[in-house]
Amino acid sequence: MRALPVGDDALLVEVSSGEEAQALHAELLRRRAQGSLAVREIVPAARTVLLDGLADPARLASELTTSEVPPAPPRARAVVELPVRYDGPDLAEVAAHWGVLPHEVAEIHANTEFSVAFCGFAPGFGYLTGLPPRYDVPRRATPRTAVPAGAVALAGPYTGVYPRSSPGGWQLIGTTDAVLWDHTRVPAALLSPGTRVRFVPVGRS
């Protein structure tokens, strides 16, 4: 584990895997809930957790790098089920990358339990992990200028769902009617770091 100072009051803690980042994130949330960590933002990402708004980043840095992070606690949270139609325009391309048939992409994807590693790109956009590394896919060479809201997409090791229409370079494999982001709802984001997710196929209409 490395703790890199960021500006005057933030710390970027770097670990060696996504699992370690999720465990560290869980531990930092636990400390904040307990009252032993005062910080404005805790932002998990692929291999790091950013702590922004710290009174004494140097002290926390030395403390973190000399202490053991317990493995992530068993996930008590319920699984969020997202109904999905595997009808994306890139299904055949993803199937070719995986070396399977298009309908098998749907089966493999729907039989995987995902968890939200981190959020970013847009409010409510989660980077979901769970697929084995052999199913990594590249981004599209040319991003689309408009990906519709609800598009279920793959890039690298991640699955994501577009909360609203936006440009995007991910491979589209399906569509969900679930509302990922609604700022009038509490919580606004359906998915937040640590949320467990399953995609449940619905019949073609």
Add this chain to the structure above:
Amino acid sequence: MTDRALAVVRAGALTTVQDLGRPGHAHLGVPRSGALDAPAAALVNRLVGNAPEAAVLETTLVGCAVRPRSAVTVAVGGAPCRVTVDGRPAAWGAPVRVPAGALLDIGAAICGVRSYVAVSGGITVEPVLGSRSTDLLSGLGPPPLTDGTVLPLGRPTRPHARVDVAPQPAPPTELVLRVTLGPRDDWFTPEAVRVLTSRPYSVSPASNRIGLRTDGPALERALTRELPSEGVVLGAVQVPPDGQPVVFLADHPTTGGYPVIAVVRTADLAAAAQAAPGTPIRFVAVRRR
């Protein structure tokens, strides 16, 4: 219908509602947003007797014009500009009484970029996640003003400040940005770090609320592999593949996949918000406090 409202007569190039922003939601991908020149927004609020969290207008280069439906006290600050009420000159940087139905015109910035307009009672559009700020990256908050928009106003709670003119820093003729190196300075060649902190840059016209883009020597990477996405802070100097540093401002994305070579001191970001395209920039390396 309430008469505590402000009708937008001339929206200008880009006029948005801004307050202190919505920090605390970065883990959901929600930018902090908020007034780019935060001290200017705080000052105009103080001048009209508003609380620090009251929402104000942030104009861009060409100002705007509004017509309050009831008598209000306003204050204009940030980028210096001509202020008129029904065509008659009024004070900039001081409380101004605007009668009901009068036209308040905030002229083009004489220098600087963004003027701030506080109205007694504050602008009370519906908050989103605790803030009324327009976030141009994610689309949260009210859309930028258009001609004809009517904005609700709150009730004034305190009298306005008793001052003639409040001193404000002049927009920079040269933007000096103090930076602490890292977290990813080791992804660049030592020469790139020297170039950033010794060679002149200038403000690119492509700058916006998301980032201050720069023109100047490209920064060369020592590590060319892809950086996994990581959290980024306000003031981060991110270097995209073209090598031109971008200073992240209030509407910046919460995570990014390009290395951050340095971070600008928060205290210097107000000047960055007022640096017009073409303004020379000097990045000065300082020690971490």
